[in-house]
Amino acid sequence: MNYKNYEKRIVEEYSVELTGWPLLVRICNPGELSSHDTAILKNVLVNDQCKWEILTPEEVTARMLSNKQREANGKLIYGPSRKPHTQKVCVIDSEIQGDGVVNEDAA
Numbered sequence: 001m002n003y004k005n006y007e008k009r010i011v012e013e014y015s016v017e018l019t020g021w022p023l024l025v026r027i028c029n030p031g032e033l034s035s036h037d038t039a040i041l042k043n044v045l046v047n048d049q050c051k052w053e054i055l056t057p058e059e060v061t062a063r064m065l066s067n068k069q070r071e072a073n074g075k076l077i078y079g080p081s082r083k084p085h086t087q088k089v090c091v092i093d094s095e096i097q098g099d100g101v102v103n104e105d106a107a
Contacts, residue, residue, distance in 0.1 A: 001029075003027060003028050003029045005078060006026075007063075007067050007078060008067075011055070011060070011063060012060060012063065012064055012067075015054060015055045015056075015057070015059075015060045016052050016053065016054055016055060017052070017053055017063075018050065018052055018053075019050065019051060019052075019053050020044060020049045020051060021050055022040050022041060022044045022049070022050060023037055023040065023041065025037075
């Protein structure tokens, strides 16, 4: 699950929210929790106190507007942007010329 971008990638994209989160920290990867907090989370999940709820289109729109306003006010709502993927090049006993062409005769 995309915890760092929960609002954008989960709430806004799938129109659902996790209600009843029992901890003071933001919704996060359970692997980052202490054993005590994990036990608390497990208890509320088992007892159906923390669960996924479907949002209406109106609720999603209101949430998006609220998120954008809070973000504009300086609060980090949307997680950090992902860095673009770069293609890795592995060249052994060769040189890459300025135009990106591999010169096999360079060795």
